Amino acid sequence: MKRRDSLKSLTLSSLGIAALSPQVALAEQRELEMQNPPETPLKIPGGRTKEEAIRDAKLAKEKFLTVAELATIRVLVDIIIPADATSASASQAGVVEFIDFIVKDMPQHQTPLRGGLRWLERESLNRFGKGFTLASKAQQIQIVDDIAYPEKAKPIYSQGVAFFNLMRNLTASGFYTSKIGIADLGYKGNTPNVWEGVPADVLKQYGLSYD
Amino acid sequence: MFQIKEQPTVFDVAIIGSGAGGGMAAYQLAKAGAKVALLEAGGYFDPADPKYITQLKWPYESPRRGAGNHRPFGDFDAAWGGWEIEGEPYTRKNGTQFDWFRSRMLGGRTNHWGRISLRFGPKDFKRKSIDGLGDDWPISYDDVKPYYDQVDKLIGVFGTVEGIDNEPDGIFLPPPKPRLHELFLKQAGKKANIPVIPSRLSILTKPINDQRGVCFYCSQCSRACQAYADFSSSSVLCIPAIKTGNVTLINNAMCREVLTDPSTGLATGVSYIDREKLTEHTVKAKVVVLAASAAESSRLLLNSKSARHQNGLANSSGVVGRYLHDSTGASRGAFLPHLMDRKRYNEDGVGGMHVYTPWWLDNKKLDFPRGYHIEYGGGMGMPSYGFGSGIENLNGKYPTKDGVTKAAGGYGASLKEDYRRFYGANIGMAGRGEAVPDFNNYCEIDPTVVDKFGIPVLRFHYKWSDYEIKQAKHMHDTFEEMIHALGGVANGTKPGADTNYGLAAPGRIIHEVGTVRMGDDPKTSALNKFSQAHDAKNVFVVDGGSFVSQADKNPTWTILALSMRASEYIINQVKQKNI
Numbered sequence: 001m002k003r004r005d006s007l008k009s010l011t012l013s014s015l016g017i018a019a020l021s022p023q024v025a026l027a028e029q030r031e032l033e034m035q036n037p038p039e040t041p042l043k044i045p046g047g048r049t050k051e052e053a054i055r056d057a058k059l060a061k062e063k064f065l066t067v068a069e070l071a072t073i074r075v076l077v078d079i080i081i082p083a084d085a086t087s088a089s090a091s092q093a094g095v096v097e098f099i100d101f102i103v104k105d106m107p108q109h110q111t112p113l114r115g116g117l118r119w120l121e122r123e124s125l126n127r128f129g130k131g132f133t134l135a136s137k138a139q140q141i142q143i144v145d146d147i148a149y150p151e152k153a154k155p156i157y158s159q160g161v162a163f164f165n166l167m168r169n170l171t172a173s174g175f176y177t178s179k180i181g182i183a184d185l186g187y188k189g190n191t192p193n194v195w196e197g198v199p200a201d202v203l204k205q206y207g208l209s210y211d
Numbered sequence: 212m213f214q215i216k217e218q219p220t221v222f223d224v225a226i227i228g229s230g231a232g233g234g235m236a237a238y239q240l241a242k243a244g245a246k247v248a249l250l251e252a253g254g255y256f257d258p259a260d261p262k263y264i265t266q267l268k269w270p271y272e273s274p275r276r277g278a279g280n281h282r283p284f285g286d287f288d289a290a291w292g293g294w295e296i297e298g299e300p301y302t303r304k305n306g307t308q309f310d311w312f313r314s315r316m317l318g319g320r321t322n323h324w325g326r327i328s329l330r331f332g333p334k335d336f337k338r339k340s341i342d343g344l345g346d347d348w349p350i351s352y353d354d355v356k357p358y359y360d361q362v363d364k365l366i367g368v369f370g371t372v373e374g375i376d377n378e379p380d381g382i383f384l385p386p387p388k389p390r391l392h393e394l395f396l397k398q399a400g401k402k403a404n405i406p407v408i409p410s411r412l413s414i415l416t417k418p419i420n421d422q423r424g425v426c427f428y429c430s431q432c433s434r435a436c437q438a439y440a441d442f443s444s445s446s447v448l449c450i451p452a453i454k455t456g457n458v459t460l461i462n463n464a465m466c467r468e469v470l471t472d473p474s475t476g477l478a479t480g481v482s483y484i485d486r487e488k489l490t491e492h493t494v495k496a497k498v499v500v501l502a503a504s505a506a507e508s509s510r511l512l513l514n515s516k517s518a519r520h521q522n523g524l525a526n527s528s529g530v531v532g533r534y535l536h537d538s539t540g541a542s543r544g545a546f547l548p549h550l551m552d553r554k555r556y557n558e559d560g561v562g563g564m565h566v567y568t569p570w571w572l573d574n575k576k577l578d579f580p581r582g583y584h585i586e587y588g589g590g591m592g593m594p595s596y597g598f599g600s601g602i603e604n605l606n607g608k609y610p611t612k613d614g615v616t617k618a619a620g621g622y623g624a625s626l627k628e629d630y631r632r633f634y635g636a637n638i639g640m641a642g643r644g645e646a647v648p649d650f651n652n653y654c655e656i657d658p659t660v661v662d663k664f665g666i667p668v669l670r671f672h673y674k675w676s677d678y679e680i681k682q683a684k685h686m687h688d689t690f691e692e693m694i695h696a697l698g699g700v701a702n703g704t705k706p707g708a709d710t711n712y713g714l715a716a717p718g719r720i721i722h723e724v725g726t727v728r729m730g731d732d733p734k735t736s737a738l739n740k741f742s743q744a745h746d747a748k749n750v751f752v753v754d755g756g757s758f759v760s761q762a763d764k765n766p767t768w769t770i771l772a773l774s775m776r777a778s779e780y781i782i783n784q785v786k787q788k789n790i
Binding site (some may be wrong): 047049055056079080081086094148149151169178187191197210 | 398620621
């Protein structure tokens with residue numbers, strides 16, 4: 001029997017035969033790679049180098065935050081930036097998806113975020129006997145109020161304050177760089193135009209002029 | 212694609228590097244009919260090609276919303292490379308902190324740079340005669356002025372004629388009107404006796420030829436311009452040079468060394484490795500022009516050892532790699548409470564400040580010898596990653612327009628109101644100053660480390676002196692004066708002696724120069740006044756390596772002028788059969 005046939009879906013190592021020589025293990029690995037279907041060729045988006053496109057494609061496939069963590073984040077970002085008369089909420093502006101990506105792209109956020117979410121969960125269990133996403137809106141706000149005001153917060157909540165600052169910053173980053181957030185802010189640029197100086201009514205407002 | 216008329220076996224000129232110096236040399240020499248091989252370590256780049264364009268993209272078109280965790284100046288910044296390039300290390304010794312920025316692409320760092328285009332002044336060529344430090348250049352402002360004039364006309368720069376001593380006026384296009392915060396800066400400058408004048412940027416506010424468009428005020432010069440409305444060597448010099456049919460552009464050419472003839476010591480060509488295919492190549496040329504950036508050009512020369520050039524090519528003086536110096540840099544931000552609740556309008560303007568402060572004091576009256584200019588930022592810019600960060604440090608301090616004082620931090624609809632009211636009320640100022648060149652600040656070849664191509668790497672040795680540290684201290688004093696005159700509140704705490712007054716690590720300002728300096732004496736310089744190597748008359752260096760000293764001005768405009776001057780000299784010398 002040809003070696004290739006015997007390796008179609010099994011490897012000796014997968015059968016639990018541990019003491020393979022490295023050469024045999026490598027040969028098995030190579031056989032498997034040759035049998036796998038070829039990857040679809042990578043499309044490089046405009047403005048990206050090939051290495052950047054490869055990196056972003058790899059990151060997109062990775063998972064860090066769990067379904068439960070993302071559910072808690074969804075609640076938090078909408079507490080931080082809810083819908084109002086001017087614009088929609090953070091989750092409606094894609095902030096949860098942004099945070100999901102950014103923690104993969106910026107590993108320094110991983111432990112602070114994971115640890116902070118775990119802190120929040122435990123705080124909720126201790127106070128209300130249920131996790132944060134299962135608590136009522138009023139209960140959730142009760143916890144948030146203890147960690148949302150750095151200058152008023154009790155010292156025992158200092159880690160919660162640091163976590164909420166991080167959440168607030170990430171929410172703002174995600175919201176104000178979204179289409180919805182940019183419109184909320186009123187940024188009027190990023191379009192070809194002719195700059196003719198500060199508008200007359202604004203000059204008047206501040207008592208300035210072009211001499 | 213453009214047709215190359217013919218590929219000669221021996222080029223008239225091989226140019227290493229396609230940035231400001233290399234691009235200008237390629238342009239001048241190709242126009243004069245020379246057959247040029249232009250070797251660029253990076254890939255092809257054209258700011259107008261949708262394959263590469265990031266200009267006018269919204270932050271949400273990047274999954275990281277424009278963050279700078281990969282491309283150091285932001286995800287849309289037109290710099291492929293950065294401080295660290297995989298498989299291409301550099302080392303440091305004796306506790307040195309030196310960071311080295313590379314842009315591996317056609318046009319190099321001129322694709323993303325700040326377009327600040329300042330001529331050196333007469334004093335800047337003669338600093339030793341003034342304060343006894345460093346050395347004088349072997350040339351004067353009068354030698355370079357005709358080339359500055361030509362560069363202004365060829366490339367285009369806006370500004371105003373001011374008649375300020377040591378800030379020579381150029382041939383200027385009209386400058387854009389100041390933005391709101393810049394009008395306040397002018398006002399504050401008058402109060403504080405600090406000049407605030409229109410900036411001088413190489414951005415076209417009027418058309419200068421049929422090949423380039425006019426600025427459309429998106430403030431994204433750092434992303435490079437698809438209208439070719441700002442100066443990038445790629446769009447303004449290299450691509451037009453290639454259009455003459457006289458340039459063979461070789462991308463991904465990582466040069467190892469300049470090859471020389473053992474009997475004459477003259478250069479015969481360049482050896483390079485293709486970065487992608489990993490194949491080895493030689494390009495033969497009658498003249499070799501190095502423009503790989505100051506440090507890289509010195510690396511190439513030092514790695515070009517032979518029996519005749521035992522210390523490296525062009526290095527009988529031992530100064531190659533020496534006198535390395537970067538601009539000083541320190542910065543401060545401030546909040547302007549009276550700019551809360553701003554009216555919204557398109558405030559983008561050009562991709563940089565519309566006003567700046569040229570050096571205005573007499574160093575004889577100060578405790579540091581050289582000056583600095585100040586760059587300003589602020590306004591209602593396009594949000595990117597990090598927008599609104601740290602609002603808890605602001606929103607408790609400043610009552611709303613209805614007089615309501617809030618608790619710092621918070622969440623909810625009230626927080627959204629805070630992000631809105633603070634938008635556009637910030638200002639930033641950065642000093643960029645002249646460092647004194649020091650023989651003991653240098654780069655050399657690391658004796659043991661090679662990059663992934665087997666090329667010995669650079670090892671940096673650098674320490675700021677008291678001259679620069681005291682200058683940074685003064686910058687911060689000036690910033691606080693300006694902020695006070697603006698009625699602003701300075702952010703954070705004023706840096707103190709323990710951080711060298713916030714003086715940026717050397718290399719961080721990305722104006723490193725001096726490593727292949729020119730001079731009249733072959734014992735203390737590597738090049739003559741025409742950027743020609745003393746030791747090998749067919750070798751030239753036209754990047755910042757040739758500088759004797761740096762000035763309180765950015766190097767690029769002077770690199771362009773000196774490269775133009777050297778190119779003219781090469782053409783004349785070849786005509787006279789001296790080279």
